[in-house]
Amino acid sequence: MDEKYLRHLLELVRSGKTPVEDAMQEVRDLPFANLGFACVDHHRAIRQGQPEVIYGEPKTGEQIAAIAQEIARHGQNVLITRVSADKVDEIRKALPDIAYDTTSKLAKLLVSPIPLRPQTVVIVAAGTGDIPVAEEARHTLLMTGFNPAPMYDVSVAGIHRLMAGRKDLMQADAVIVVAGMEGALPSVVGGLVAGPVIAVPTSVGYGTNLSGLTPLLAMLSSCANGVVVVNIDNGFGAAMAVHRMFARTGGEAHAK
Amino acid sequence: MDEKYLRHLLELVRSGKTPVEDAMQEVRDLPFANLGFACVDHHRAIRQGQPEVIYGEPKTGEQIAAIAQEIARHGQNVLITRVSADKVDEIRKALPDIAYDTTSKLAKLLVSPIPLRPQTVVIVAAGTGDIPVAEEARHTLLMTGFNPAPMYDVSVAGIHRLMAGRKDLMQADAVIVVAGMEGALPSVVGGLVAGPVIAVPTSVGYGTNLSGLTPLLAMLSSCANGVVVVNIDNGFGAAMAVHRMFARTGGEAHAK
Amino acid sequence: MDEKYLRHLLELVRSGKTPVEDAMQEVRDLPFANLGFACVDHHRAIRQGQPEVIYGEPKTGEQIAAIAQEIARHGQNVLITRVSADKVDEIRKALPDIAYDTTSKLAKLLVSPIPLRPQTVVIVAAGTGDIPVAEEARHTLLMTGFNPAPMYDVSVAGIHRLMAGRKDLMQADAVIVVAGMEGALPSVVGGLVAGPVIAVPTSVGYGTNLSGLTPLLAMLSSCANGVVVVNIDNGFGAAMAVHRMFARTGGEAHAK
Amino acid sequence: MDEKYLRHLLELVRSGKTPVEDAMQEVRDLPFANLGFACVDHHRAIRQGQPEVIYGEPKTGEQIAAIAQEIARHGQNVLITRVSADKVDEIRKALPDIAYDTTSKLAKLLVSPIPLRPQTVVIVAAGTGDIPVAEEARHTLLMTGFNPAPMYDVSVAGIHRLMAGRKDLMQADAVIVVAGMEGALPSVVGGLVAGPVIAVPTSVGYGTNLSGLTPLLAMLSSCANGVVVVNIDNGFGAAMAVHRMFARTGGEAHAK
Amino acid sequence: MDEKYLRHLLELVRSGKTPVEDAMQEVRDLPFANLGFACVDHHRAIRQGQPEVIYGEPKTGEQIAAIAQEIARHGQNVLITRVSADKVDEIRKALPDIAYDTTSKLAKLLVSPIPLRPQTVVIVAAGTGDIPVAEEARHTLLMTGFNPAPMYDVSVAGIHRLMAGRKDLMQADAVIVVAGMEGALPSVVGGLVAGPVIAVPTSVGYGTNLSGLTPLLAMLSSCANGVVVVNIDNGFGAAMAVHRMFARTGGEAHAK
Amino acid sequence: MDEKYLRHLLELVRSGKTPVEDAMQEVRDLPFANLGFACVDHHRAIRQGQPEVIYGEPKTGEQIAAIAQEIARHGQNVLITRVSADKVDEIRKALPDIAYDTTSKLAKLLVSPIPLRPQTVVIVAAGTGDIPVAEEARHTLLMTGFNPAPMYDVSVAGIHRLMAGRKDLMQADAVIVVAGMEGALPSVVGGLVAGPVIAVPTSVGYGTNLSGLTPLLAMLSSCANGVVVVNIDNGFGAAMAVHRMFARTGGEAHAK
């Protein structure tokens, strides 16, 4: 039952062609049978130049290509996460314009312009091994209109290097901190800046890193109040958290 | 070495009383020996009507009272977290104006007015047992100028009840979702709203709740993109995360 | 917006007093703003002589008493789980007719008769320590119209004793198996009977029992196909699982 | 000692050829030495058109083929779980009629008709990655006479889509819910329907999904009472749990 | 159906009063309906001067007293494990002759003499905190006829002290090694002696001892081949393992 | 310093050629500098027809071959555990007489006869997947003179099958029980037999089997008293535990 049908039904009621009790029956089923237009509202908000996202890992190249084509046909940009080069080769047969970043394993299909966002986001990565996760965050943010500044290879052990970029960190609207090993960096950044800090633990490290569980737990226990955390290696999620923060302000930045 | 001394030193250099090489030596040690004034800058930003926070649990009543008095003397409000009624009785001897909320186990000392913030925050709590954590978030937000709206006893199993408050959720500038058991509520809320969602797992439940580890891990694995998570039972941390989000916009809300 | 209002609205449309577009607006918000009557439908199915359940643990006696009175006023039976004797004393002041079982820590308030159910349920408990959990299941089933047969102190190590009750097990419509220690009993029962087996791990044991995690994991790994598992010490949940199995057949048992 | 021998023994007793004490001795060993005919009874119940199941993973193709041939010779259908395409190629040499489903990795050999069952089962899968597990449940149910309805790609984050299929869910005799990530879907489904809900956690996800442990623990902690859980990725087990539920009603459905 | 009845039945068959087919029917149900006499056989072997064991922890004093009286009435000794002094006071009202060891929390009731066993058993305890567990093993062994030699306060860190008792260790028929902390002692003992070594991890220690999990896992990973392990703090289980080793040799020791 | 030298030294003392103080000095260093002959004693006991064992996994084929040759040169049999077929091919170049069992991945080199042992050992394996571990135990026992009887594919779910072999189990001098999945079998066997039961958990299973941790923990929590446990998949260790049990009785069995 779509909105057209609802209007039609109400007009039938008005005209007396459908008795009130019969309309009652149809409308009573409406909440669950036909939440469709609520979804449309929701989707409309999302779709203003934002990409639809496909989680590539558990899908075949063929499946991804089909979904991406369907999305692109509606004029929406497509972002595919965790997709291997092999699958991209397959997808490219159907969608030759697809772009692929081998570091972050993200693929993009641009069919409509992305409205730029004024907020500044800094992405800090502790070590070289954390860069793929940081780049996943960066490319996702690019697709949603942000232009994040990378601040990579900043290790806690050499805290001096972090200090050098301190000014940029303190002026950022949001900071994403990507770190493996013991995950201490977000505590340090959280102590330096007053704005939002989103911590992303990574599985970089061995032994007691426990595939990222240790930095995850450490970040959640951070003595820097108000640091928030996303799943291990989830650069995409951190970018989406930034997106949520500014979802309601849209293209209009808050006063600086 | 404070700012006064630095000025004095530079004046000695200018007057020729201190040779350049001697001044070099003193300034070279400055970065680490005397970061004090940088701290002051940082603190100044924080102090504009914001409370200083004391983590009450590992401290005696006497220790807390001493710290609180010191802070209050500088005209700053004091927020004490995880403090037992016993300790508050002891603190009250020194600070009779202290207010205490038995549900959240937060104590407050107000010595200066709190500038109000225009952002709307909704705090959703899944069950009755989650209310103390939700209240910790609410009282912390009250102390930082927000006036969050509680939406308690919203259980996932009866999703209908959540739907009733959907409008308020979708219009909120930030939503804190507090849930124990299996921690499914943030996924549901994250699917309904486009704005920031901060999930707080609680230790409410038994057996496989694993003292809150299960909802924590579930929230981090949420299929609702961009949901962020804080430590178990950490209502205070969730409030501080909201505080960070609007730290740079201060009292001027973004356009609605 | 309740059903009355919807009828009223539709009659206003029919009479032309409310334009179709205005009604559109109100009905459009209906799915989420007012799912109430859908809930009622759902509740109606549940309420046919079934108790409303209050999880007692995180609530005060006073809170429980208030909720229970509200439920009883609507003529519905009340089941309170995990409630201490202390709280029951407090509840009894408001509700003198409340009955309490100290073993299972369940309290009951009967205000309407419970329609009996013809299905046979057997509750097997491995050891003495598992009996409180088994009794939680048994009393919950009694409140929903079943009359389960207890088969307690059946230990795996003395499998001979289990065999003696084998006939009853094989003829049961459902078997609940409660076991701590290593949780082997459901595998054995699952091998003996063809009907549904619901396994309840308990925290009875020490060391490697890991507060019930070991029997939980063991039951989930059971080599007896189709055995299902509920949370540790969750006798109530096992009873509710039985309730679900026969929820649609109601009082009419399937042919035996 | 088979039944023939027992009759022979009793006749020897009756004829006085075997003294009572000697017969005593033989019968005393009977419980454990010869439970064979009890097994036959048990097996007979199972065999009425039901498949014998071979767990393919730890066996070679050759081993599987030998067992399957033996079963098929007795006129029974064969279901092989978790078997790779390679092994099926090998099995096919001996059993050319074997059918294989690459998604669920199930192989089937049909040698006798499957009596249909009237119960309706719905299989809900949260995401694309959960479909292999859901299909394992579906194909297993097909082999036992059910005709389950798939409801795939229903994600919690977009709860609206779940609502659309709510009617089918509420009318099902049993619902299997397959979900990875945070495993929130069974809580939502359990809140919507009154009938049996069998939750299957999957290892779909990364990081804090912990190879399926997180959705497993979350499902066991579900605030929707009476939801039962099987092992991670165990679609077969969920189907067998459904099979157990209706094992005693056989082909005669309960009244609807 | 007991043995008397079986004899009666067979005599009825012999006399022709019961037809073979009727007897067939009764005997066919025998395996599961009446395994009683098989159990008696099994029990007879156990009962030769051996105690019946009651696990005291999850039982009330009253329950324990009732069970113990029942056992003692049959002339069997009683061993009660993990029983508090409070409960023993209660038990003593009914059974004034009960003996209690406060270190191991074992109670004993001797009603028949214990046949001595010739095997030598040494119980090694790493530290003072491990003595209660070691004593639980020692008292259990005393009740089954062994006379184990305690070798307590032997710490790995001072391996010299272990060496002093090396001769006794090498000549023992079995060695029980009780250790908390890191659980290294069984590896050392296992390297010194060729006979059976039963390792008992204890929860003595803090932090990374993980309530005994660490020594448990360490003992299972022991580089001394053939060391076997029982549950954490399970001195009773270690004693029973020794009992099993010599269960078939009974009072006649193997040649030395 | 060997025994010869010690005798020589003492004779030098006796003859007055070495002063007492000088001898003191040499003997004082003896405990640690020269424990060699104690080791020889220890080794002598082990070497009577027993194999020396090489843990193959972390060594190259070349390394293994060198060690094996060295051992064989001294007339001792060699047992190599966890060695791949590839490495055996390499070893065979140097030691053409080496025998290899592909199921258990054990290699053997026989250079001296193995004295037979009279004790009977039964090895029970729950499922097909557990056979490699069971065979590792069996081949190790064969190399130490035992002739264990395999009782494979005995699943808990079909407990009837176990009962059939009950007589052999009850008469065995030791029983090894190998089981993956939920590890319930040792509890059942431990309830049936009075003699020693050595439980070997295996990593057979998926999901909640947790690579064998679940059956390990379950076996340690067994309600069958006195069951002992070895490391996951450690068939070799179980065999060595049997070896330890009869190490002191040697070839002379205890009376049966």
Place this chain on the structure above:
Amino acid sequence: MDEKYLRHLLELVRSGKTPVEDAMQEVRDLPFANLGFACVDHHRAIRQGQPEVIYGEPKTGEQIAAIAQEIARHGQNVLITRVSADKVDEIRKALPDIAYDTTSKLAKLLVSPIPLRPQTVVIVAAGTGDIPVAEEARHTLLMTGFNPAPMYDVSVAGIHRLMAGRKDLMQADAVIVVAGMEGALPSVVGGLVAGPVIAVPTSVGYGTNLSGLTPLLAMLSSCANGVVVVNIDNGFGAAMAVHRMFARTGGEAHAK
């Protein structure tokens, strides 16, 4: 057999009163039967003004008093760790001179002077809650002759404060860093100083601190190379690690 006896034995050999073969027999048993004098050597090194340590937790006050008296009688200082005030009251009856520190729960008995050590040790504690552990380290070091400088309440989040004490840290011979929460502080200190850093995780924190496991694992994963770690809350162990570092240099410090 002590040194006196050995000399006596050798003199008997020299005088011909004891034949060489008889002496051989006695000396052959010496390595294990009488390692006593080796221990003495070892102890002598330790005893030069160093305390003997008693782990107080698992012992009664009476037991501790007896051991302490025995040690003090030999002129050695006594250090008792993890001892409650109650037990100290009891110990004081026997040893009135015992001193007790309520923060660290350490008791001391000084009977001989402590030779001072020239090395400088700094103890950094992250928060107020970490001070008891830091004090345990400090008092232990005091008892072994060090005079460590406390640097408490240095939190990572406010890294500026750490910087202020940087000079002292860089000049210390060893730094102990005590931290709970996420355990990031040792990484920061390890990046600042080149000397030895001993990290002590504490159980201060809640939820994901996991009773200290999270800072433990984080410290072990530290990106600051060469940081070493001791058990959770083990201030004593950290002090002993410092003691080991300078054990061979004794009172003579290395050049500075």
Place this chain on the structure above:
Amino acid sequence: MDEKYLRHLLELVRSGKTPVEDAMQEVRDLPFANLGFACVDHHRAIRQGQPEVIYGEPKTGEQIAAIAQEIARHGQNVLITRVSADKVDEIRKALPDIAYDTTSKLAKLLVSPIPLRPQTVVIVAAGTGDIPVAEEARHTLLMTGFNPAPMYDVSVAGIHRLMAGRKDLMQADAVIVVAGMEGALPSVVGGLVAGPVIAVPTSVGYGTNLSGLTPLLAMLSSCANGVVVVNIDNGFGAAMAVHRMFARTGGEAHAK
């Protein structure tokens, strides 16, 4: 802002060309904007013949080669850890003088002589499988001027072999103990020697070794006081811990 600029600025102040207030502004930003020269100081201390370390695992051969060339150009030695042979082949194209050790997977580039250190370090490895980790420690120590003595294949189970090397252990300035399985060796070594003991757990073993977690936890729980621990398989870290211990004494050994 480097040192040159600071001097220039101060000279401008002295000459009156830059007012004090302007200089104030620049110097105020100095702590964080320009910590560079502090870093240089820190680095200078490190660089005296010490290698710069590259963690090879998460980098490509090309990346490593670029970094190594840069370091070598400054006359510093390069140590590359956890680098595969493949990557070394690639690196060798750019840096033909690179040396590679296949056992420890370390690569080295020597461009300046390494000043020798007088301290003696012993590296004990429990089994053959632990040698790669031990060699990682040894080669790292060689690169920092130490000449550690390997003492490999010393298993706890055969403690006699350890005793033979006891003298060397007791005289070492530091002992590194590498052990997998149950990790008991450091406790034994820690009991024998008074000097510093650094324990390195390894992932050698199976099942309950838990990829090295078990020896890690066991080592942290060691009853030998003052033993310190580094991450699993982290031979490099243990070497760096030794390096830290003697970092301040440099080439001048403490008196022996």
